[in-house]
Amino acid sequence: MKSIATVTAALTRHGITFLMGLAAGLPLLLTVSLLQAWMVDAGISLEAVGMLALLGVPYTLKFLWAPLLDRYELPILGRRRGWLALVQILLIALIVALALSDPALAPGWVALLALGISFLSASQDIVIDAYRREHLPERELGVGSSFYTYGYRIGMLLVSGGGMLMADAIGFGNTYLVMAAIMAGCLVVTLLAPEPHSHRPAERGRLRDTFIQPISNFLQRPGAWWLLLFILLYKLGDSVASNLTIPFYKAIGFSNAEIGATAKIFGFWPLLGGIFIGGLIILRLGIYRSLWWFGLLQMVSTAGFIWLNHVGHSIPALAAVVSFENAAAGMGTAAFLAFMAALTDKRFTAAQYALLSSIMGLPRAVISAPGGILAEAVGWDLFFLICTLVAIPGLAILWYFRQWRDITDGAR
CATH class of the missing domain: 1.20.1250.20 (MFS general substrate transporter like domains)
Incomplete structure (x- = not known):
């Protein structure tokens, strides 16, 4: 009972x-x-x-x-x-x-x-x-x-x-x-x-302290600046790559209808599947180890665009790449949100989580902006290779600070 x-x-x-x-x-x-x-x-x-x-x-x-x-x-x-x-x-x-x-x-x-x-x-x-x-x-x-x-x-x-x-x-x-x-x-x-x-x-108390205390409280923890850098870098490559997927699809010959049906509608379900599977894996492995595996999957899924560039106009290939990328993104997002939640002090939950989520959104909102210039300059293969390799610094930080597992173990 x-x-x-x-x-x-x-x-x-x-x-x-x-x-x-x-x-x-x-x-x-x-x-x-x-x-x-x-x-x-x-x-x-x-x-x-x-x-x-x-x-x-x-x-x-x-x-x-x-x-x-x-x-x-x-x-x-x-x-x-x-x-x-x-x-x-x-x-x-x-x-x-x-x-x-x-x-x-x-x-x-x-x-x-x-x-x-x-x-x-x-x-x-x-x-x-x-x-x-x-x-x-x-x-x-x-x-x-x-x-x-x-x-x-x-x-x-x-x-x-x-x-x-x-x-x-x-x-x-x-x-x-x-x-x-x-x-x-x-x-x-x-x-x-x-x-x-x-x-x-x-x-x-003083209104000034309302804005200062949440930040000072976060920065007082060991490795706080490395934590912020990791949050910025973890999904950087994935975000920069996904920002230019539509121009990329069109460049290799896919029509608007093909992109809409395959990349948007069909790709939605692997995303939901990735989120669900990611939640189950996190429950089993914990947040820290899940971040590792999901980060590696995100790297491989980004590299999949290089393969698609060589295959060219193929609906099955597009569906495979989109499905894998969306599933990996769903898993990574589930672990990343849980990681950020575990980092917050419950006395300053709203302020600290808003700060962390704003940093998480920088790659999508700001850093991705010049991606088109980079792709134009180096071509699609090298662009997606760079996006793949950009994930390595975030994973290196995660490996170096293995003590972060202590933060997330209670969230298993």
């Missing part, structure tokens, strides 16, 4: 984690692909649509206000659920306002609403990451990261795939109303979920 109760409690925790991941993934593409399609259909210039990329800035700067969500506690629902409920209520309101707007008549107003959604979505990420770290036992962080990533990806798919289909059937405005209704369901999950144990009451 006790074991059944234990399993039920674990499933409940991971069910909540999955649904919160869905809530985090849903708003992301509401201000990217779906909004871009809406504005193009409304006749907005390509230059203006391109500027929508700036809506992603709050996701890279969220560490700036994350400490405030650690410091202050709202009078109801607790420190985590209180903020999460407020942010989700505001998100629903802005999504409804966007649904009732017209990009053709008021593009500036639509862009402002989208910026507000982006800021609130980044804030929601901060709170959900902190909630997951505090709600899950140490030994379940790896599996929990897999459930979270599952939900996150499905939330994105609801918007990128389902949203585009709905837009053709019922219009963009009604599609955004449907997305607001789904967010309302996520709000219900927040209201019903338990509040995790608070490891530090909201403080009323």
